[in-house]
Amino acid sequence: MAAKEKGKLRSEEWFGKEGKDGFIYRSWIKNQGYPAHQFKGKPVIGICNTWSEATPCNGHFRELAQFIKNGIYEAGGFPLEFPVMSLGETIIRPTAMLYRNLASMTVEESIRANPFDAVVLMTGCDKTTPSLVMGAASVDIPSIVLPGGPMLNGKFRGKDLGSGTDVWKFDADVKAGKMTLDEMEEAEACMSRSIGHCNTMGTASTMATMVEALGLTLPGVSSIPAADSRKKMNAHMTGMRAVEMAKENLKISKILTKPAFINAIKVNSAVGGSTNFVLHLLAIAKRVGVELSLDDFDKHGAKIPFLLNLMPSGKYLMEDYYYAGGIQVILKELGHHLSEEAITVNGKTLTENSQKARNWNTDVIRPITDPIIKEGGITVVKGNLCTEGAVIKVSAATPSLLKHKGRAVVFETIEDYHERIDNPDLDIDEHCIMVLKNVGPKGYPGMPEVGNMALPQKLIQKGISDMIRISDGRMSGTAYGTVFLHASPESALGSPLALVENGDIIECDVPAKKIHLHVSDEELAKRREKWTPIDLEFNRGYIKLYIDTVNQAHEGADLDFLIGSSGSIVNRESH
Known part of the structure; x- marks a missing residue:
């Protein structure tokens, strides 16, 4: 098909043709009851x-x-x-x-x-x-x-409910004994009304x-x-x-x-x-x-x-x-x-x-001269833990945790996390840093929204509402907390994140845009020699294609062969 001429509609290469080709295109459109003057030209x-x-x-x-x-x-x-x-x-x-x-x-x-x-x-x-x-x-x-x-707006017992956001709160309240499962179920239709x-x-x-x-x-x-x-x-x-x-x-x-x-x-x-x-x-x-x-x-x-x-x-x-x-x-x-x-x-x-826009509620939309946070954007941090970067949503984080040093508590997979997180014997306190591996683009595969790991039940019952969490996965946009996400390269590739062990000290400094694993290069090299990748267990279909060709998070996680444009020209005629 020829490239579109100036002033010529692309559709004319279908409906504007004469003879057999035009007959076929127009005839089959007409079987839905459209007369030619409605679509031709x-x-x-x-x-x-x-x-x-x-x-x-x-x-x-x-x-x-x-x-x-x-x-x-x-x-x-x-x-x-x-x-x-x-x-x-x-x-x-x-x-x-x-x-x-x-x-x-x-x-x-x-x-x-x-x-x-x-x-x-x-x-x-x-x-x-x-x-x-x-x-x-x-x-x-x-x-x-x-x-x-x-x-x-969701409405529940006299209060507004936010989709997703209140789900995480309800889950914590149930674990803390502040809400029953029956009450949580009652809120379902109230949230999505x-x-x-x-x-x-x-x-x-x-x-x-x-x-x-x-x-x-x-x-x-x-x-x-x-x-x-x-x-x-x-x-x-x-x-x-x-x-x-x-x-x-x-x-x-x-x-x-x-x-x-x-x-x-x-x-x-x-x-x-x-x-x-x-x-x-x-x-x-x-x-x-x-x-x-x-x-x-x-x-x-x-x-x-x-x-x-x-x-x-x-x-x-x-x-x-x-x-x-x-x-x-x-x-x-x-x-x-x-x-x-x-x-x-x-x-x-x-x-x-936007010239004629007016602000009718300055508590909802703050003027730029009086912002909620002066610098509240998504911040990119880099360091030896994620050489290509990780991201954190500062506006949803706890300010006191934006500079923090703590002991790593590591979960090798999301299944490992679910199995151990609420075990009363888990060696963890509110000063620790939770690390989740193998939830990146290839490792899960698909990079799920599990980065905002729910806190251990014993800490929730203690009144703790936030801890630092690090992973190569994503989190729902409705979620909140001091969560470092999209750590790249991902752990499934044997990145530094894959080498983190329980007890390692991790230091986070969001204002300085740094995240550092306090483990020597020599020790990391030894760990890398012993590291073995997880078995992804997909041998056919789209998921195998995805694993084989998906780019890393810092590149947008598109398939490598889809980058760029093929344009609008159809190179072969159908008749």
Whole structure:
């Protein structure tokens, strides 16, 4: 197929052909009742729908897709809705992160293989957002994102409940004898009482914030609750804008520039976003050829003031955030911190889009002159324990633990952790540092959200609520604590983390961006000679492909052969 000519729609290579080829493409579309004038010569807009009953966060997408279609029709386009692999973090096992890259492949190939002039990406649950953006970025046609929106505030016995965040609290309360299992079960429906994804600044809300900060959504869309009628209105407007983008040929690569990625890093710091943001932004950047590294998160994000008083780093929820003015207020507060070079899907900058924003609740969104924390961003630490870095979400950590030296208590696998953590004879106190191995990209495989290890029951009963934890895994964006994550290289490769033993002294110094294992190089060399890798036990299928080709956390944990772009040209004719 020839490359798209200026002013020529990509879909014309399908529906505009004469003779046999055009007959086949048009004829089969007509079997759904579409007359030729509805699709021939008009922008064809793909609606990439991650609806699935196995993805509860995205369960309302069938209805939402219709509003996108209405907007596309109004703007003179032709919508074609198509399904792709949907990843429900709350149900899928062992972890949705294992399948993020696979889902991105289904998105990329579905877009490239079909007659789309532009696509609307319907995102919601954690991994649906990066997988759709990664796939679309590798095709590089006009793309616009519609986040599905968070749930309404949970309500339980007169108090607001935050998705995920209060689960960890309830679990600790049950172990401490403050709550019964019956009471915990009663809270289940109270926490999840409407359509939408997590109502905290967990990974789903972080991903919605990320795509707006990157410029991939209409202004203000990312913070609207799923149940709010304004979400449907914005779905309609998103459909309309997708048609205009197709006519303008405003490709995703024109939006996903280096300044856009820097903007996203700064916004994530201001809202106290999930550490998972780091992995996904790195992976997206590599799909469009933008040079981005862990150092960029430190350089551009670590010193940004933390402004959003939202769980898990604060007390409010996404519904409150939206009523206070939402993300547009954050963008306005950041002001001169944001680049004027990056454009958004409407052709304007983030600063231009947020000019009229007003803050209706300064307890929810703090002004930049009076932040919650002056430097609250995700911080990257390095040292002999993780030579390529580890990350910590400072806004969710205990300040007194940001500089700490303690004795290591080591768990070789997640099974080892579960077997021993609540044993009364476990040699551990609140000054120790918990170390979990073999939960990285290859070692688990899939890098699960287990890095925020629950504390030993005997310490919880003692009133201890936080300890330093280190692993090569991830943690839920809804979680909190002084947790060092994504230690790279991972322990399954025989990294220094793999060589840590019980009783080793580890020193953490977040202000100095250092983490150090007080073991000599000579001793580590001796341990490495004796080290043997775990048996990963996967010999076929996608998981074997994943293990063989996945990159390390500091590179975004994408599959090595997916980095970069193949473009939108289909190289073979089908007839």
